[in-house]
Amino acid sequence: MRFWSKYSRIMQQKNMPLCVGLDTAVEMLPTMLKERATTDAAITDALLEFNRAIIEATHDVTAAYKLNLAFYEQYGAAGWLAFEKTLAYVPDDCLIIADAKRGDIGNTSKAYAKAFFERYACDALTVAPYMGKDSVLPFLEYTDNMTFVLALTSNAGSADFQRLHASDFSGESSKEKSAQELYKHVIQSSLSWLPEPSARNCGFVVGATHPAELAAIRTMIPNEMLLIPGIGAQGGDLASTLRANNGAPCLINSSRAIIYASAGKDFAEAARKAAENFLNG
Amino acid sequence: MRFWSKYSRIMQQKNMPLCVGLDTAVEMLPTMLKERATTDAAITDALLEFNRAIIEATHDVTAAYKLNLAFYEQYGAAGWLAFEKTLAYVPDDCLIIADAKRGDIGNTSKAYAKAFFERYACDALTVAPYMGKDSVLPFLEYTDNMTFVLALTSNAGSADFQRLHASDFSGESSKEKSAQELYKHVIQSSLSWLPEPSARNCGFVVGATHPAELAAIRTMIPNEMLLIPGIGAQGGDLASTLRANNGAPCLINSSRAIIYASAGKDFAEAARKAAENFLNG
Numbered sequence A, B: 001m002r003f004w005s006k007y008s009r010i011m012q013q014k015n016m017p018l019c020v021g022l023d024t025a026v027e028m029l030p031t032m033l034k035e036r037a038t039t040d041a042a043i044t045d046a047l048l049e050f051n052r053a054i055i056e057a058t059h060d061v062t063a064a065y066k067l068n069l070a071f072y073e074q075y076g077a078a079g080w081l082a083f084e085k086t087l088a089y090v091p092d093d094c095l096i097i098a099d100a101k102r103g104d105i106g107n108t109s110k111a112y113a114k115a116f117f118e119r120y121a122c123d124a125l126t127v128a129p130y131m132g133k134d135s136v137l138p139f140l141e142y143t144d145n146m147t148f149v150l151a152l153t154s155n156a157g158s159a160d161f162q163r164l165h166a167s168d169f170s171g172e173s174s175k176e177k178s179a180q181e182l183y184k185h186v187i188q189s190s191l192s193w194l195p196e197p198s199a200r201n202c203g204f205v206v207g208a209t210h211p212a213e214l215a216a217i218r219t220m221i222p223n224e225m226l227l228i229p230g231i232g233a234q235g236g237d238l239a240s241t242l243r244a245n246n247g248a249p250c251l252i253n254s255s256r257a258i259i260y261a262s263a264g265k266d267f268a269e270a271a272r273k274a275a276e277n278f279l280n281g
Helices: A002-014 A042-060 A070-072 A077-088 A108-117 A133-140 A183-193 A211-220 A238-246 A267-276 B002-014 B040-061 B069-073 B075-087 B106-119 B134-142 B182-192 B211-218 B238-245 B268-274
Strands: A019-020 A062-066 A095-102 A125-127 A146-152 A166-167 A202-208 A227-228 A250-254 B018-021 B064-068 B095-102 B124-127 B146-152 B165-167 B202-204 B226-228 B250-254
Touching: A002 A095, A019 A042, A019 A095, A042 A077, A042 A166, A042 A267, A042 B250, A062 A070, A062 A077, A062 A250, A070 A095, A070 B106, A077 B075, A095 A108, A095 A146, A108 A125, A108 A133, A108 B069, A125 A133, A133 A146, A133 A238, A133 B106, A146 A211, A166 A183, A183 A202, A183 A211, A202 A211, A202 B002, A211 A227, A211 A238, A227 A238, A238 A250, A250 B146, A250 B211, B002 B095, B018 B040, B018 B268, B040 B075, B040 B268, B064 B069, B064 B075, B064 B250, B069 B075, B069 B095, B095 B106, B095 B146, B106 B134, B106 B211, B124 B134, B134 B146, B134 B182, B146 B182, B146 B211, B182 B202, B182 B211, B202 B211, B211 B238, B226 B238, B238 B250
Parallel strands: A019 A062, A019 A250, A062 A095, A095 A125, A125 A146, A146 A202, A202 A227, A227 A250, B018 B064, B018 B250, B064 B095, B095 B124, B124 B146, B146 B202, B202 B226, B226 B250
Antiparallel strands: A166 B165
């Protein structure tokens, strides 16, 4: 499975599960780039120049880059162009995660899967599970790519539905699901949908803001891939996260603390230092 | 509230809750358009020419157009341009729904809300609820626009999580939620998050494939706006849907049966006829 072999190679080389989130927004760019972003074409260029400099400065100490589509879509087609062109700057020894949180009826999810896994050749994608099997399966069918299903997200709103205790009282005993938190149903169901379980191409998003639950999830799925956001600005703590994760395969995301480490001309160097120091905190 | 007044005006004029889904894909275009779509720029033009012809032929018998972003994103920036430019062809007497099913942590949802409600001036947007309050609230804060939260979707996968019986056993009695299907929690919670309840700018997506549940939902929320997809190819039936909806405010979506009514040169006329006959079946 291409994702896993790439991940193993990267971890051997770099021994660093850092995923840098390219949450690139015009208003956060260093002044000299921000000032130039006055037209659609100039916005594309400014976002791209920033991303290129960040990637060049950090790629040898970074396992993955995560591009959250919201940041690009806010600039419409100009942002999409910046997203597309950024992908070309990511070298082979880094994974690319499209953080799109997509999920729609079967045919539509198919169109999304094709876009991100074929057209853009992303290694991984985040997917929202609310619409169930036929919305997730089109992604899982790309067994060379990793599909990260949202399980227990890093935000406060994760308490609203993901933690509800849920069970299937439909009466069909074969389908009955025991009462447990919704995110555990999501994990179990998603894994049961894998078209080739041995490909292990279903991972999960679990926020660093929930270390106790992360540890519990690791007893459920000790070997599956996790994408762990929420370190830093969102309140997650790296040491507790690493302890809870217990050495299992993961990518730990940091966005703002790395890419906006400096707003000056030294932004790329500062990002490099922040990435280097990530594990040493 | 702008959405509601526009909706009322349209229903007075047209007495037609039809929402036409512009699920426009190159491989489904009439031959003469499909053949031209060989470069990115030509793809934009072909999608746009198709959408323009469909809108011109149907707008006076159509209440709303729904653009599912997946269909446009599959062509990258070229598709986004077609999406953006299509919006300009929708006349004032039709609502525009961006079917994006977005939902992310607070800051990111804010970027999405800004994109769809400000940059693109869409009247309404579909939103995925899995990430909870802070992922939905940034949309609800646009009280002039309608936010359609996914509740009980039209696809088979709606049974996987949306129908699980869920309750909050957290022990904090003030927060306790009674055991009921997850989609009912989603409806109740989303309504409780409205920053200005009187603006009534939270609607729901309920599939036409569940007429009994639609009727039950109408006893819960007799006056809220519903977006009802799933008629036609997905198996929903118009007569049962109208009966279950009990005359309450709604938009009923039809995509393929209208826009692909003919694959020949007469595609626009055929779409018009299909739209005219929608309510007469």
